[in-house]
Structures are given as structure tokens and as C-alpha cells.
Amino acid sequence: MTPQSLMLNFLGLYVFGRDIAVYSGSVIDVFARVDVSEEAVRSTLARMTTRGLLTKHRNGRKVYFGLTPRASDVLRDGERRIWQTGALNNDWDGTWTLIGFSLPESRRSERHDLRSQLMWAGFGPVQNGLWIAPGSREVAGMIEELGLTQHVTVFTAQHAKPTEAADLAHRAFDTAAIAARYQDFLARWGGPAPLKTLPDDLARQLVLHSDWLELVRQDPHLPAELLDAGWPAIEAEQLFQSLARRYAETATPLADAAIESITIT
Template sequence: MTGQEKGPAASARPQTLMLAFLGLHVLEHGSAVYSGSAIEVFARVGVSEDAVRSTLTRMVKRDLLARHRRGRKMYFGLTARSIDVLRDGHDRIWGAGAVNHDWDGTWTLVGFSLPEAWRSQRHDLRSRLMWAGFGPLQNGLWIAPGHPDVPAVVAGLGLEDHLNVLRGQAAEPTEASQLLHRAFDTGAIAERYRAFLGQWDRPNPLPSAPDDLARQLLLHTDWLQVVRSDPRLPAEHLPADWPAIRAERVFRTLSAQYDAPAKQLADAVLDTIPAEPASGQG
């Protein structure tokens, strides 16, 4: 890739790229992938063999992948946890959409107070809330537009007794637009979409990429990194030229363009075996 091609995926961690790859070429196939063929795919986007192997090992330790040995070859398949993660990412990309056009004026509020020593729990809770579309309104109080499923968001953290969850609407003298701009950095959100457009909204994006399999992987990695930090703010409180609208159109157009050739290349490159998929929860 050239020095001009510096989209979000150019600096993405190998695990982020790996999750995009698994979502595209493993999730719906019930298969496990030979490490050597994964290395071949990731070489297309400049990820070294050592980085791929260490990423696979870390993901096994985190219960995101399971090993399947066949003779001298090691294959990697999904776990229940990774299936949940990948399905959630799929829903964020293809289900919800990048802009909220049907907000009913309701905010969900999550208040929490955790012991000072619980730094890890606090980090995990904040990460979950951010992924679910919440923003920090003030110390210990996060808000999100609409009706996110808070019990599902915090499931497994063991923090239910430390949370206060409420739903309501803004009341005078506070306006909804004020809450939005206090809790969310709309300028930073818009800039991430503009960076995506700068990378992909042009003739022949990533001309130095070797093929459409590489472009597909980088496109989906870029897009997921953008939408995972976007709380889907109400369209009525955003500028008419909000860049997420055009960015989503560009993503969907390119994704459709790359899909068939990328699948053909993946079928030729990937060495897979059937692997009984673990059942995702929910």
C-alpha cells in the first residue's frame, strides 16, 4: 500500500482485521481455517506471518477461537463467544444502519458508582456502554438515544447492583440537542466518516492492493471501526450533510462490488475443514 493510503485499517490491530476476516469468510460457513491459508490472506494487507500466528494464539486464549488439529496442520474455528461478537458486528453493519431516523425522543440513562480499586470493571463497563451507543453526560452518568437493552449490554460483568438505569425525555430548560452535544463528540464522529470517505469515495480505491479480497477485508475493517464508535445519533439533531449518510452508501456500493470476486479468491486460497460451530447465546 502506498503512503497515501492511510485509512483506519492501515493502523488497525491484526485482531481487528482477523475479526473482519472471520465475519466475512467463516461465520456463515461452519468451517475452521488452516493457519497457513490465513497467513496467505493477511500477507495481502501487509500483516506478517509472526503477527498472524501471535494473533491466533491470543484469540484462542481469549476464547475467540478454537484449535482443530488435522495431522500436522492446525485449523482455527469459532467459539460461542466469537460467534456472538461477529453477529453483533454484522447487525451493526447491516441491520441498524449508520443514522437513526426513527428516534422517539427517549433517552436511556445509566448511572454507576464503582469502588476506586475496580479499574478493570470500570474499563469493561465503559467499553460496553460505548459500543452500545452511550456517551458520558457527566461523571458516572451515561446516556444513549432510544431503548438499548442494558441487561444484555452489561451481561456477565456482575455489576447490576452498582447500576441505576432510567428512561426519560429532556425537560426545560434542557433540550435534546444540548444533551447530544454534551455527551457525544459529534465533530470527532463526523471526522471519522470524512476520513473513511477520503479513503474510499474515489475512483479505484486502494490501487496498490493486490486484489478485491484485500480490498474487501480493508473496507470492512475500516467501516466496522467507524460504526463501532458511532452511537447512531438522532438525524433530526444532526446537520443535513451529516457524512455518515454518504459514507454508508459508499460502503454498501463497494461491498457489493467486491463480494463476488473476493469470495472466488477466498474459495481458492482458504484451506478449511468442517467444524461444528458453537452455539451463540441469544
């Protein structure tokens, strides 16, 4: 888990939607609870500011950090994935979004960037140069941003015999690895007192949300009907939601005491 991943979740929990900027010293104090060094926090804040995710505000000798619109969009997407999309896709209409592309070896870097963005968007490779995702996916903006509109073909389709939907899902996506990640989450967070080595529930809340968001962002959200019986995402999501509600109560007073902020407009 990277400091930036933790930082995004911290900002999503305690800054997003509040029109505030938080004191850098407060962030350092909170991150010390999850064993992230002051140097790593300052480096992450500086890097995110350079990337246009954070704005810097001064009040006397103190430096505070607030969200840019771009950061708010990122956090809004994370919130949607956590609380709205859900771990199971029960609304599949039987269609697939297909993306075909062919880039020469001289454009290897652009090909790598496209593949990375496709994985982030929930696509998997069904064969060389052809990636698929269940349902209708909006990818025009991503492709335009990469400057590859002339090299990519996008369409929606339905599978046909002899191809089976479940075979497509297992060919394009490593479903065993996806299931194993959910099982790891259950092992890490199950039981009456998870992560006892952390000092308090503020630390546990931050790590919990970071763990879960990383997990669901790696999940292509495959249709439930194509997955094995007893898919562990169901139990894992129930566990996350239960712990999230518990920590929302116990961690908030700790956060109020630890985090110094100023109002910004």
C-alpha cells in the same frame, strides 16, 4: 487497525455460518496481502483461541481454526451493525436510556471497565457519573457480567425544558469527531480505484469491512433529527455498500483459491 480486527472481519466474511475451519497457512497467505506478518497472524490466532473465540482442529500435520459460539455471537453483532442497524437512526421515539453510577477510587479498574463497555454500547457522559444513549438500550447483561448491579442505576426518560435534545447529544457525544471519521472514510475509499497500493480486491475487501465496522462501532447511532444537515454518514454508508457489493463479486474467486478449509460439526 489491529490484526484481531482484521481477523474478525476475515472470519465474518469467510467462516461465519459455514461450519468450516480454515487452515492457518491460508490465513497467513491472505493476511500477507494486507502486510500483516506470519508472526502476528499466529499470535492473533493463539490469543483468540485462549480467549475462547476459536477452536483448533488438526488434520494430519495441518492446524485449522473454527469459530466458537461466542465468536459467532460477536460476528453476528457485527453483521447486524453493518447491514441492519444502518448509519442513521430514523426511528427515535424521544426517550433516552440513562445510567448512573458511583464507584470509589479504590475501584478505579472496575469504573474504567464500565466506562469502556458503555462507550462500546453507544453511551456518552452527560455529566460525572451519568451516561446517556438515545432510545431503549439493553444493558442488564453487561452490568451483571461486570459485577456492578448494586452500583448502577438504569432508567429511561425524556428530556424536559430547559434541556434540549440536540444539546444533550452534542454534550454527551463528540459529534464533530464522529463526522470527521466518516469524512476520513470517504477520503480513503472514494474515487474510481481506492487503495491502489493493495495487491488485489481480496485485500481491499478485508480492509474495507474492517474500516467500516470499526467506524460504525464507534458511532453511538444518534437520532438523525439531532444531527447537522449533510451528515457524512449517509454518503459514507452508500459508498461502503457499493464497494462491498463490488468486492463480493471480485474477491470471492480469489478467496476460494486462497483459503483451504475442512468441514466441522
